[in-house]
Amino acid sequence: MIALKQILAILRKDILLELRSKDIIVSMCVFAFIVVIVFNFTFDPTTQQIKISAPGILWVALLFSGNIGLSRSFAREQENSMMQGVLLCPVDRSLIYIAKVIGNVIFMTIVQLIILPVMVILLDLSIGHVLPQLLVVLFLGTLGFAGIGTLFSTISANTKSREVMLPILLFPVSVPVILSATKSTAYLLSGKDIGQSLSWIKLLVGFDVIFLVICFLLYEYVIEE
């Protein structure tokens, strides 16, 4: 019970900060928009081709903007030695990890809910019939990515060039999550092969569990001062 309260307290601090500054969500949204627009220019948006690429475009936009959000969220902790304050609290280190993951998932989900309708309009996608499944896949993919990303952004925030270091660490390791999230989205959007997407979703759940457990166990080693 106390653990839950502590998680909520850290989460509340992060959300409050975001509500006052709004810099993470705004910068993520703008960046995700730009990625989608750039893809619209590089592929011919009128052809059937773009509908096949749509799941890829969606995930590239989400992951790249997620990367920005993750690095921002820990750069903020470095300003005014905020992390010191959190570490001074009598809170278990692993709870800090859980709170941070939840916070990052919330921010990334908000961005997704803004980007998805834009994608539907720009690319003329029909998602009505698979919307619940699609939201589940988006959530699972985000969870895995944020789970790994939270650990790595804690690491990269303490390196010399943190903006460069985070994607270099994050993307190769999260290949399984990226792959299964994109694949299940592709099968859902194609309208056929719902069964295929189900097996990819199961795989995605498995990857999420593995990564979250490992990162949870290792987090205390990267955060101690």
Next chain:
Amino acid sequence: MKNIKLTYLVLIVITYMLVLTGLYLAFIYAPPEKTMGDVQRIFYFHVPSAWVSFIAFFVVCLAGIIFLKTGKEQWDRLAASSAEIGVLFIVIVLITGPLWAKPVWNTYWTWDPRLTTSFVLFLIYAAYLMLRSYVSNKERGARFAAVFGIIGFVDVPIVYMSIRWWRTQHPTPVIGGGSGSGLAPEMLTTLMFCLLAFTFLYITLLVLRYQSEGVVKEFQALKHKLQN
């Protein structure tokens, strides 16, 4: 000290003989492959390199776990030395692979699970080396590296599995690799010998690298002492 130096010398001489014999076996003793011809001989360097990089990354993971548990600096040194050698050999794998694939498969690259996993492996451990050099606080950097080394190694089978799933969604053309069934006995002997020779090469490089890393540490400690 003298004993240690002698051990190094013996190790280096043994490795030298093994590698030399390996070259003889690969280029002269082993028969040319029936369909691929002489180009198949790259197999005797390609597979052992992959094997060495795999052991090297395993050592990185293991040393990382022990370092996190004990906090002893020499385990971090071992992990760092092993990672460098691993990256070197995975680069050899990624260079010899396409060289072999072009005449045989008629393409430099396919997104086959093994190829893709090797590539991702290279990216992960290149990131590992970058991470090491980007952290100014040594003690903290060692912890970060250990954590990343563990996750990186756990990631390898997962990456392989996910990519195998991904590729089997599309039927891939049947490709005739060099390994597999029906390896001539001379070829098998050569391969086994080269695996042994490369393993010794890895151990020698690791020992020397570990040693020189220790000398650097000593030097820095002396410099620090002089400055104060």
